[in-house]
Amino acid sequence: MNRTDLRRVDLNLLIVFETLMLERSVTRAAEKLFLGQPAISAALARLRTLFDDPLFVRTGRSMEPTPRAQEIAALLSPALDQISSAVSRTQSFEPASADRVFRVGLSDDVEFALLPPLLRRIRIEAPGTTLVVRRMNYLTAAGMLASGEITVAVGYTEELPANAKRRPVRRFGFKVLRADSKPGRLTLDEYCARPHALVSYAGDLTGYIDELLDKLGRQRRVVLAVPQFNGLGSLLAETDLLVMVPDYTARLLASTGGLRYEDPPEELRDGSHELPMAWSGAQDHDPGERWLRSRIQMFIGDPDSL
Numbered sequence: 001m002n003r004t005d006l007r008r009v010d011l012n013l014l015i016v017f018e019t020l021m022l023e024r025s026v027t028r029a030a031e032k033l034f035l036g037q038p039a040i041s042a043a044l045a046r047l048r049t050l051f052d053d054p055l056f057v058r059t060g061r062s063m064e065p066t067p068r069a070q071e072i073a074a075l076l077s078p079a080l081d082q083i084s085s086a087v088s089r090t091q092s093f094e095p096a097s098a099d100r101v102f103r104v105g106l107s108d109d110v111e112f113a114l115l116p117p118l119l120r121r122i123r124i125e126a127p128g129t130t131l132v133v134r135r136m137n138y139l140t141a142a143g144m145l146a147s148g149e150i151t152v153a154v155g156y157t158e159e160l161p162a163n164a165k166r167r168p169v170r171r172f173g174f175k176v177l178r179a180d181s182k183p184g185r186l187t188l189d190e191y192c193a194r195p196h197a198l199v200s201y202a203g204d205l206t207g208y209i210d211e212l213l214d215k216l217g218r219q220r221r222v223v224l225a226v227p228q229f230n231g232l233g234s235l236l237a238e239t240d241l242l243v244m245v246p247d248y249t250a251r252l253l254a255s256t257g258g259l260r261y262e263d264p265p266e267e268l269r270d271g272s273h274e275l276p277m278a279w280s281g282a283q284d285h286d287p288g289e290r291w292l293r294s295r296i297q298m299f300i301g302d303p304d305s306l
Contacts (some may be wrong), residue, residue, distance in 0.1 A: 002249075008239060012043070013047055016033065016040060017047050018073070020044065021065060024065075026040045027052040051068065051251065053069065054066055056069060077163070078159075086221075086267055092287055093106065096125070096126065098288065100128075100130070101129070102131050102299050103132045103134065103152075104154065104292070104296075105145075105155070106154050106155060107137055107138075108137075108201065109249050111133060112249060113229070113246075114248060116160075118248060121299050134149060136150065138157055138158075141153045141155065141160070141199075142157065142158075145161055145279070148280070151280050152280075153278045154276075154277045154300060155275070155276075156276070158304045162281070165282060166276050166278040166280050168232060170301045171273065171275075172248065172272065174244050174262065175245060175261040175264070176191070177243045178243075178260060179239060179243050180239075181239050183250065186265055188266075191265050192213070194240055195221055195223040195239075195240060195241055195242070195243050196243065197232070197239065197241045199229055200226075201227055206222070209264075211252055212267075223241070230247075233253045244263075244268075246273075277300040
């Protein structure tokens with residue numbers, strides 16, 4: 001097919017194809033694209049004619065792509081990213097008059113402790129915009145970026161889509177949060193002897209700190225695991241529980257009263273950590289998305305990270 005023949009190809013069909021590759025379901029693709037299932041089924045029929053291949057074969061409740069579909073997807077995804085970037089460069093973004101929806105994914109700690117100043121700034125600069133915040137974590141960030149559910153993710157991420165970009169927005173350390181009034185800082189022995197709480201999305205009873213303790217031949221006992229930071233203060237109140245949290249969440253939790261925070265025992269201090277921001281490569285040059293990322297950097301980040 002030459003470029004003149006592209007006139008008979010509906011770009012919307014290619015968007016449907018990419019969404020079906022991600023969702024593997026006509027129903028979920030319809031929900032993602034805000035279309036009816038009959039419209040997606042009709043588009044799939046046209047795609048099968050266009051590429052002369054079944055493209056997807058139903059196996060149970062899922063639709064598995066054929067080898068030809070996988071080959072097409074490998075070529076198509078970067079091409080659509082380039083088209084999106086080319087179109088976005090011709091657009092402008094004026095925050096004061098913008099009427100736009102931004103979709104961001106935040107880890108629980110970021111949403112709890114760092115979202116408020118960002119939101120206040122957005123309401124001042126771009127009052128006509130809408131911010132949709134989705135809860136994400138290291139397990140879900142890549143899929144949410146790849147599917148377009150979010151365009152920006154702030155929080156710890158592991159693997160990302162091939163076209164995604166990432167940069168650190170904040171450096172932080174860990175603090176020990178406690179509700180007791182016992183004077184003095186905790187020694188490693190005292191730290192290990194006390195019961196602990198852990199914030200874990202997956203309900204794990206071990207985390208990063210346990211890896212450090214294991215290297216020292218020590219261990220702690222976690223007696224409480226909760227999925228989010230909100231409410232942690234009231235749970236620790238009038239108990240001897242300890243919890244290790246990022247410094248920015250420790251400061252906010254302690255500011256409400258009844259809790260105090262301190263540096264962990266010297267043996268558990270291992271320098272600073274990075275809070276990353278990741279975003280879809282397709283949105284890299286979009287003026288509105290670039291403005292949003294700059295505000296995330298300014299109001300979620302810290303001066304040392306700029």
